[in-house]
Amino acid sequence: MSVNIYMDYMSQPSRAILAYCLAAEIPHKVVEIRLAKLAHKDSEFLKINPFGKVPAIEDQGFTLFESHAILTYLANKHAKTDSFYPKDLKKRALIDAYLHWHHLNTRRCALLFQASNPQFFPGMKLPSVESETKAVKRILKTLEDVFLKDGKYLCGQDSISIADISAACEIAQLYMTNYDLNQHTKLKEWLDRCLAHPAMKEAHKVFFKVLGKIKPNPKL
Numbered sequence: 001m002s003v004n005i006y007m008d009y010m011s012q013p014s015r016a017i018l019a020y021c022l023a024a025e026i027p028h029k030v031v032e033i034r035l036a037k038l039a040h041k042d043s044e045f046l047k048i049n050p051f052g053k054v055p056a057i058e059d060q061g062f063t064l065f066e067s068h069a070i071l072t073y074l075a076n077k078h079a080k081t082d083s084f085y086p087k088d089l090k091k092r093a094l095i096d097a098y099l100h101w102h103h104l105n106t107r108r109c110a111l112l113f114q115a116s117n118p119q120f121f122p123g124m125k126l127p128s129v130e131s132e133t134k135a136v137k138r139i140l141k142t143l144e145d146v147f148l149k150d151g152k153y154l155c156g157q158d159s160i161s162i163a164d165i166s167a168a169c170e171i172a173q174l175y176m177t178n179y180d181l182n183q184h185t186k187l188k189e190w191l192d193r194c195l196a197h198p199a200m201k202e203a204h205k206v207f208f209k210v211l212g213k214i215k216p217n218p219k220l
Helices: 012-023 043-048 067-078 089-102 106-116 129-148 162-176 185-195 198-203 205-214
Strands: 003-007 028-032 056-059 062-065
Touching: 003 012, 012 028, 012 067, 012 162, 012 198, 043 056, 043 062, 056 067, 062 067, 067 089, 067 162, 089 106, 089 162, 106 129, 106 162, 129 162, 129 185, 162 185, 162 198, 162 205, 185 198, 198 205
Parallel strands: 003 028
Antiparallel strands: 003 056, 056 062
């Protein structure tokens, strides 16, 4: 039986769920919920996630929302290997620490994306590009200094984990802004490494296709 992933390809947390399922070889089916068409407000989808947000999953009658809860659930139940979410308690705790930090920090990249693309959010009161650029710069420096340091992947892992998948999907959204990721040398190398993973490439196909239309020459 496959897991139904309710997602929008332009949603960073949605791409993280898809990428993990692809990487961990978890059988799945994508049920596309187009945010631009307000499909997340449909009464049938609200039975899956009463908050009307993506991603969400349905696994043999069990429904779950919130991307990091989904990632850890899938890792605990379906993963064939623990390389993405180690069973070692100390290694797992370090990944959990990042996943908790992510919500009020790395996730803020979404605000810079919104501020930089007001055409996608008509009628919304958006923050200024200047304030969000300053916040993102501070957050990415902390991510680089505290969670990445001199390692190849976050939290001292030797291979890509669900922390990297979640963070990289979020930070990739900055390609739809004028933020220059090259000012964070180690972080940019890490991001390139993550996005080169076959599962991440597949999960970002639609995203990069749309990016090519919005910004024909993005600073990759």
